Amino acid sequence: MSKPSNEGFFWLLFSAGGVVAAVFIPVLLFLFGVAFPLGWLPQPSYEHLLTLARSPLARIFLFVVCSLPLFHWAHRFRFTLYDGLQVKHLNEAIFVLCYGGALVGTLLSGYLLLKI
Template sequence: MKAELKRTNEPIFWLLFGAGGMLSALIGAMLVFITSFAVPLGILPAEVFSYANMQGFAQHFIGKVFLFAIIALFLWHAVHRIFHSLHDVGIHTGPLARLLCYGIAFVGTMLAGWALLVMA
């Protein structure tokens, strides 16, 4: 007799969680270093993060892809961690909590994509 496997979308969320975790480990620490220490302490010139430079970066196709990946994957990583942490602290989540957590990530991802697309 063949056992049937239950179909689930959980691997998709674990994929986004893993990608966001890898990206935050590799790039997040450098972003914190640059914005919190390197520029304020004068290690990097302040012009590097001027409004004009950052706007130019965000308007370029590669910059948009980079910013979208950072925002979306960090967001999916965070909500997945929060969702599973609720169980760890004794709050047993149901479909509403799942919808709320992943809905926030979905809406945030769509807003980031929209904001980057309308940026001329």
């Protein structure tokens, strides 16, 4: 379990991730998860997306979009499990699961964006 004084840090990550998720993520899932598969919009070519993803600005953008929202999820999901299921006695396991997951996702996105 985090030290009480560090809750502020996790809350800042949660808030920053919440803003990023609110502004940038809906359009991404809409395009790649809904509009392209349904054929509403033409699927972009592999070359075009690769060129786009390789630009420095896009790499930074994608890293922010893939990291902070995971910490947003970790914070909210942790409290949802605590309160919704009343499993506070498992709080250490939940804490490790949530923030561990967010950390793994962040490292993975960093790796992919460096190699791409």
